[in-house]
Amino acid sequence: MAKVPLDRPSLANCPIAHSLSIxxxxxxLLILRDAHMGLTRFDxxxxxxxxxxxxxxxxxxxxxxxGLFKKIRYSxxxxxxxxxxxxxxxxxxxxxxxxxxxGQAHKLCETGARMxxxxxxxxxxxxxxxxxxxxxxxxIGKATIKRKKA
Amino acid sequence: MAKVPLDRPSLANCPIAHSLSIxxxxxxLLILRDAHMGLTRFDxxxxxxxxxxxxxxxxxxxxxxxGLFKKIRYSxxxxxxxxxxxxxxxxxxxxxxxxxxxGQAHKLCETGARMxxxxxxxxxxxxxxxxxxxxxxxxIGKATIKRKKA
Numbered sequence: 001m002a003k004v005p006l007d008r009p010s011l012a013n014c015p016i017a018h019s020l021s022i023x024x025x026x027x028x029l030l031i032l033r034d035a036h037m038g039l040t041r042f043d044x045x046x047x048x049x050x051x052x053x054x055x056x057x058x059x060x061x062x063x064x065x066x067g068l069f070k071k072i073r074y075s076x077x078x079x080x081x082x083x084x085x086x087x088x089x090x091x092x093x094x095x096x097x098x099x100x101x102x103g104q105a106h107k108l109c110e111t112g113a114r115m116x117x118x119x120x121x122x123x124x125x126x127x128x129x130x131x132x133x134x135x136x137x138x139x140i141g142k143a144t145i146k147r148k149k150a
Numbered sequence: 151m152a153k154v155p156l157d158r159p160s161l162a163n164c165p166i167a168h169s170l171s172i173x174x175x176x177x178x179l180l181i182l183r184d185a186h187m188g189l190t191r192f193d194x195x196x197x198x199x200x201x202x203x204x205x206x207x208x209x210x211x212x213x214x215x216x217g218l219f220k221k222i223r224y225s226x227x228x229x230x231x232x233x234x235x236x237x238x239x240x241x242x243x244x245x246x247x248x249x250x251x252x253g254q255a256h257k258l259c260e261t262g263a264r265m266x267x268x269x270x271x272x273x274x275x276x277x278x279x280x281x282x283x284x285x286x287x288x289x290i291g292k293a294t295i296k297r298k299k300a
Contacts, residue, residue: 019253024176094281103169131244
């Protein structure tokens with residue numbers, strides 16, 4: 001799991017560092033990916049990811065504690081629970097899309113395999129995620145930005 | 151470091167999994183954060199992040215190997231090297247912004263500290279990163295998308 005030293009001056013005030021202290025772990029983000037694909041149960045995550053049960057338990061516990069999943073009992077006899085995305089967990093979707101787009105743009109996936117394509121349900125056109133500034137609409141990284149003086 | 155089992159069927163064709171096999175590690179992303187803030191040298195990263203030298207060496211080696219940094223010798227006597235972002239490393243910036251925005255939106259940072267604010271150099275307005283589909287301009291997560299059938 002990510003052990004980000006948030007007491008360090010250069011990290012204490014950084015929202016990136018705070019986010020990474022929770023989801024700065026490949027397994028956590030892959031579990032969230034699977035949750036966005038509709039998986040909810042321990043055995044589903046384990047079988048999709050091939051993750052060791054102890055590692056999966058640890059990560060699910062963190063994701064519940066940090067408010068990305070809520071754990072719901074769906075059967076009393078036998079006791080069975082599932083993991084549902086909270087609003088904070090739902091909002092990880094753009095992060096996952098941007099990570100995937102970065103990998104595709106830089107041809108990190110050279111397995112020769114066909115990557116999944118996501119389309120807009122209405123237009124049927126392929127989704128191409130980009131990060132823009134909400135006000136100007138300009139892509140992040142394409143215009144000069146600077147840190148505001150305190 | 152992230153050990154994503156990319157030979158697993160549910161991960162082999164997934165660009166998110168491939169990206170995470172490289173940057174699915176809090177330290178790697180924090181090193182890239184620092185590089186985007188202008189740091190280039192081993193000692194600068196070490197002092198900014200408080201990371202153990204052996205862990206930093208390992209991650210810098212990976213980031214060079216995976217093409218996010220190029221290692222440049224800037225002094226021959228004594229031999230000294232620095233790490234410069236490649237285009238793939240530059241393009242991680244939107245991922246970092248989206249991660250930070252997610253943390254801020256969900257109030258993960260409760261240190262009471264003032265978070266840094268980034269502004270557009272031209273307009274002076276605060277940057278608010280959102281992820282949209284390049285074609286429709288609709289925010290990812292706000293419209294229904296589906297996986298295209300192969």
